[in-house]
Amino acid sequence: MQKTANLVTREAWDRAAGIFQTGLFQSYDWGKLMEELPNTSFHPVKLTSDGGQVIYVPVFEQNGLLSGNMIGYGGVISDRPISFKWLQGEIKALFGQKLSRILLPHGQTSFIEETGEQWAEKATHILPLPDTFEELWTNCSGKARTAVRYAEKKNVSVRLIGQESLSEFYELYKAHTAAIGAAYMLSQVFFQKLLESLGRQVFWVGAFLESEMISSSIFLYDHSHFYYWQNVNSPAGKETQASYLLMRNALSFAIGKKLQWVDFGYSHSKEIARPKRYWGAEEKRCRHFTETE
Structure with missing residues (x-):
């Protein structure tokens, strides 16, 4: 699987964001703004599950690590929660490594599994x-x-x-x-x-x-x-x-x-x-x- 084949244009990303009423921190403009941070690149990834569900994932690469958010919240763009384990497998197939962190906004359930020692709570x-x-x-x-x-x-x-x-x-x-x-x-x-x-x-x-x-x-x-x-x-x-x-x-x-x-x-x-x-x-x-x- 080639990483470039899964990257989408601004127009496609904005169209999906409009349909799913996403937050500001999931927007294409926010992703591009994060590229002003040192050694940071934004990858607007589109994935399709075996069941045909289309998912958009804002991925940030900084100093060799992958993250699902930068200076704000993160999370996938989808019409229903997805398997986090599945997402990590897809991300690793594309980038050679998994997401190292992601911060979800209060009240957002992006994933079916949000348990285990790697998941914690942060106050707002x-x-x-x-x-x-x-x-x-x-x-x-x-x-x-x-x-x-x-x-x-x-x-x-x-x-x-x-x-x-x-x-x-x-x-x-x-x-x-x-x-x-x-x-x-x-x-x-x-x-x-x-x-x-x-x-x-x-x-x-x-x-x-x-x-x-x-x-x-x-x-x-x-x-x-x-x-x-x-x-x-x-x-x-x-x-x-x-x-x-x-x-x-x-x-x-x-x-x-x-x-x-x-x-x-x-x-x-x-x-x-x-x-x-x-x-x-x-x-x-x-x-x-x-x-x-």
Whole structure:
């Protein structure tokens, strides 16, 4: 079996994604964006089972390893769960090795088998969105409302981020990632390509004190979900509680778009998770596969 014979065009992939109403992280554009990461290639694979079931699999190759997701969720595009053992056999036949990891979004069952020591649970925080922002504002913690009002009293303003603000954002991003000791740093070109290729599915906002950007958040969305993807702050951003003001505007936008859920993502500490709970999010579980050595 030749690997190239199983790769599909953007048009075929987008057509399947539209039929099955897939998430943003399964899109062709997201796959191509991941090629901006070091030593990474995207392989849009199409498989057909013995029973004639057609399956699309986003496969990423980075530093010689195969993965079912990169900087986000993964999973196959299919009309029903498939055998994970079968999938791994097909992937090995194509690439000479199996998938080493895959992270499924909360509530998604891509595979018949998700058990064993290689499958584990990873936490995220999920917020169901009401019909109106007023309903969310009334029911969220008073600590969130107080933080928003504090930022407003400090004269923090909010506006959408575009290409014209990219350099200023990136300077803030670099300082933030250095301050928290992040494991990796994305390039400025990556963020530029994000705007160019997925701009219609990005809600990107910045908080400003006078003319200086002090905080910024990037949200991604598809037909149902709103993903809290990046947040960076300067010391002034933290002091003024600017991120709460950004979140207020973002949640209002998501409700206006009639989205159903906010996925706040994994938290590395209780301190990071706490504001998510203030907005009403609850901890949920995702299924995570990691190949044991």
